[in-house]
Amino acid sequence: MKQAATHIRFFPFGKPRFSGIFGFLGAALAARAQRKALSELDDCALQDIGLSRREADIEASRPLWDVPANWRK
Secondary structure, eight states: OOOOOOOOOSOTTOOOOHHHHHHHHHHHHHHHHHHHHHHTOOHHHHHHTTOOHHHHHHHHTSOTTOOOGGGGO
């Protein structure tokens, strides 16, 4: 007698893509850390990298989820 194979599906809608959400979260946290560091630079350091205080403040005030498009790939 042939025994029927049993198949248990742990993920009824497909395997979850943890890398997607965790990857995005990692990118968002990295952007937040970089923006915080940018906001702490003095005017001389900003001039060295070619940014004005206003540009640095605008970048530092962007929301957590607003990461560069090339980071989302």
